[in-house]
Amino acid sequence: MAKPEEERDEPLTPAGRLFLSPEMNQIIHCLIGVKNPINIDSIKSEISNSVMIKHPRFSSLMVRDGHGREHWRKTHIDIDRHIIIIDEPIGDSSAHDEESLNDYVSDLAVSSPLNTDKPLWEVHLLRPYNCILFRIHHALGDGISLMSMLLACCRRADDPDRRPTIESVGASKERGERERRWNRVVERGVKAVWLTVVFVVEFVMRSLWVRDRRTAVSGGAGVELWPRKLATAKFLLDDMKAVKNAVADATINDVLFGVISSGLSRYLDIRSPKALQDGLQLTGLAMVNLRKQPGLQDLSKLMDGNSSVQWGNKFGMMLLPIYYHQGGADPLQYVERSKAMIDRKKLSLEAHFSYKIGNFVMSCFGAKLASWLNYRIVCNTTFTISNVIGPREEITVVGNPVTYMRAITMHMMSYAGRADMQIMVAKDIIPDPEVVAKCFEDALLDMKQAAEKAAASKS
Structure with missing residues (x-):
């Protein structure tokens, strides 16, 4: 029956x-x-x-x-x-x-x-x-x-019988990084425990009452319902790689966050020139993939209930602070500072903690409290960001060549050598998001020029 x-x-x-x-x-x-x-x-x-x-x-x-x-x-x-x-x-x-x-x-x-x-x-x-x-x-x-x-x-596009390449371009590097971490497990283990404790305390405090100082890009109560505007910042991955190669052991994510730090500083100089203290912290909330395999996944494994790589929402959150600096700083310093900060964050278990505590609160206390905590941390930070690596080669949909792919929020997505960042803002707060996009684009170009000069001086 x-x-x-x-x-x-x-x-x-x-x-x-x-x-x-x-x-x-x-x-x-x-x-x-x-x-x-x-x-x-x-x-x-x-x-x-x-x-x-x-x-x-x-x-x-x-x-x-x-x-x-x-x-x-x-x-x-x-x-x-x-x-x-x-x-x-x-x-x-x-x-x-x-x-x-x-x-x-x-x-x-x-x-x-x-x-x-x-x-x-x-x-x-x-x-x-x-x-x-x-x-x-x-x-x-x-x-x-x-x-x-x-x-x-x-x-x-070059072979209609094959699916796009979906392995993360950083997968082998990440595996190598894990091996190097294992070789220094004691030294790094102590540091990881300490950083986890520090970052988890900061995360809890940020969820409850600590918030960024108000600036020209800060939101207000109910901002999630305010009318939106959207703009696109366009980058070449080759430019980002040139900057990455100029900073020892940097990654594309380090360059991305350096661009955001420099770009927001530029925009704040336009909106409120000399009104902010140099070094003011602005905090980003980043979404971090927690699957054991980095990058995109084999769909058959995602749909297999017995696989360790499962479908669904498997990500944690991580606080990523950036700092306002008035014009004149070396462009590559933004990347160096971002790399140092992100390296400490990656060594900690902050993202895993946020995922586990979110599931615990949701399961034990219900959606109302979990939603309130998530809402608080969004309100207490300045922006949210995520990025997804897209296909390396050009692709087609129903035989129709794809010219671009974009996901929406403050989100960067790469495709066939290009990377577009979609910047969604409340238009009553940031009426000119296209200026923000231009600030990001100019920041990367300045970093590329600085990287070329550094390379020329060494040769």
């Missing part, structure tokens, strides 16, 4: 429940630009036959039982309800394509929640712009899971 439908429902994970709470209701937006006009029938056919539809998270409704507990319940997929077709230009037809797309996404981010009477995802086909927008609720998975899913539906 078949079990009642309620007995076949799958309960949400603690992280999934957190992301569905009113205070933390988060939707991931990913823009994919394509070279040729969008064929709607081909897109529908590809999605209908894709692994995405077979995944239980993408084919289930979020339902609540009589006790208010959330569950996933399998349902029939009506593909037409998930495909949103935009045939006309958005807003002012004279606006630049990128500006129109950014306005469209920023409006969706605060005014259009996903309907719970269907699985929590949508695909918007913006035909005038040759652009595909994926809207996926964070409760379905984190950036690593969702990007691995997306790339499983794509093919390499």
Whole structure:
């Protein structure tokens, strides 16, 4: 005899429940630009036959039982309800394509929640712009899971029979780093314990009452509901690698955070010149992938319930302080300071602690308290950031070459030698995010020039 439908429902994970709470209701937006006009029938056919539809998270409704507990319940997929077709230009037809797309996404981010009477995802086909927008609720998975899913539906442009390369370019380096850490386990172990204690105490204090000093980029109560603006900072990975090579043992993440530190200092000099004390701390909240394997994942392993690499939200949070410095500093110093700070953070277990304590609070005390703690730490910091390594080679979607890939928030995503950072802000606080983007771009260019001069002086 078949079990009642309620007995076949799958309960949400603690992280999934957190992301569905009113205070933390988060939707991931990913823009994919394509070279040729969008064929709607081909897109529908590809999605209908894709692994995405077979995944239980993408084919289930979020339902609540009589006790208010959330569950996933399998349902029939009506593909037409998930495909949103935009045939006309958005807003002012004279606006630049990128500006129109950014306005469209920023409006969706605060005014259009996903309907719970269907699985929590949508695909918007913006035909005038040759652009595909994926809207996926964070409760379905984190950036690593969702990007691995997306790339499983794509093919390499140079070899249509092969999927994109999804191994992190830093995987071998990370393995080597782990071996070197093992060789110095005692020395580094003591330091790791000490740093973990220090950073965990700071994390708890930041969750409860410690906050950044107010500046021109600080938010206010209820800022998560304020109208948004979106801008794009564009980088070349070769430029970032040139800067990385100029600083001993630096990584692309070190360069990224150095760019953010320098760029925000530049922007604050524009908005409030000489009004801030040199060395003022601004704190970022970074999302850290905690899977044992770095980078994107083999989708078959993610979907295998017996695999140690599992689907879902498997990330911790880490506080990353940067410091305001007035103009005139050596550009590479921003990278050197960022590297020193990030090295200490990576040695600690701060991200693992935040993940474990979040699950504990969610499981034992419920979504209300967990959401309040997460909301507090977001309010007490200045910005949030994450980044995902995309495919190294150029790819296609339904045979249509992809020109760019972008995920939304303050988020950098690489693709085929390029890296775009999407910067989403409350427009009443930062009315000119395109200036912020330009500050970031100029910061990297200045760092590249400094790296070239340093290399020339050594030769």
